Amino acid sequence: DIQMTQSPSSLSASVGDRVTITCRASQSISNTLNWYQQKPGKAPKLLIYAASSLQSGVPSRFSGSGSGTDFTLTISSLQPEDLATYYCQQSYSTFPYTFGQGTKLEIK
Amino acid sequence: EVQLVQSGAEVKKPGESLKISCKGSGYNFASYWIIWVRQMPGKGLECMGIVYPGDSDIKYSPSFQGQVTISADKSISTAYLQWSSLKASDTAMYYCARRGPNSFSSDYWGQGTLVTVSS
Numbered sequence: 001d002i003q004m005t006q007s008p009s010s011l012s013a014s015v016g017d018r019v020t021i022t023c024r025a026s027q028s029i030s031n032t033l034n035w036y037q038q039k040p041g042k043a044p045k046l047l048i049y050a051a052s053s054l055q056s057g058v059p060s061r062f063s064g065s066g067s068g069t070d071f072t073l074t075i076s077s078l079q080p081e082d083l084a085t086y087y088c089q090q091s092y093s094t095f096p097y098t099f100g101q102g103t104k105l106e107i108k
Numbered sequence: 109e110v111q112l113v114q115s116g117a118e119v120k121k122p123g124e125s126l127k128i129s130c131k132g133s134g135y136n137f138a139s140y141w142i143i144w145v146r147q148m149p150g151k152g153l154e155c156m157g158i159v160y161p162g163d164s165d166i167k168y169s170p171s172f173q174g175q176v177t178i179s180a181d182k183s184i185s186t187a188y189l190q191w192s193s194l195k196a197s198d199t200a201m202y203y204c205a206r207r208g209p210n211s212f213s214s215d216y217w218g219q220g221t222l223v224t225v226s227s
Contacts, residue, residue: 001170034213036153043203043217044145044153050211087153091212096155096169097143 006100023088032092112218127190130204137185138162141207
């Protein structure tokens with residue numbers, strides 16, 4: 001299986017800050033990288049697919065970049081409602097589509 | 109509107125069997141893969157398996173092969189996840205999700221089914 005490693009595991013930031021989360025794949029996955037947001041007690045929600053495409057209805061402060069093995073999720077101006085855990089997921093080749101271990105984002 | 113609605117929370121004893129469901133609506137259920145995802149208490153997301161309701165093709169993650177059974181009935185737009193003999197370590201939230209057309213991402217998710225296994 002392809003392994004996905006996210007960093008950091010947790011972070012704390014203030015409203016208005018620019019926040020960056022990184023995800024590294026154990027082998028090249030082209031651009032088949034997706035990002036999800038999971039708020040406490042809720043199901044995950046798709047934010048970004050194909051590394052940089054914004055899912056319909058997702059605020060434009062979220063963006064993604066990268067290809068190959070290194071990827072980034074950026075929140076340009078952190079909002080209180082962005083309190084959540086964020087997961088990357090690779091969907092390269094065959095199943096299983098492995099997730100990263102998650103990044104817990106707290107608001108200062 | 110696309111929706112996936114899962115069956116309700118379950119409390120079971122070790123050794124019991126269980127089948128939980130995920131009903132799709134608002135789209136052609138037979139034409140999209142359904143993924144089952146496990147989330148153990150306080151932990152991350154794990155892909156368990158995936159089923160194509162159109163022809164019941166199924167793929168399992170190696171970690172879950174032989175531990176669970178995944179199926180689907182396209183006539184009633186429902187996918188299933190079942191256990192023949194539950195263990196305490198099966199205690200978790202289980203989500204179904206649709207594999208969408210974009211980069212094989214999961215674009216719609218069920219609300220989750222909490223399974224608690226305790227003696």
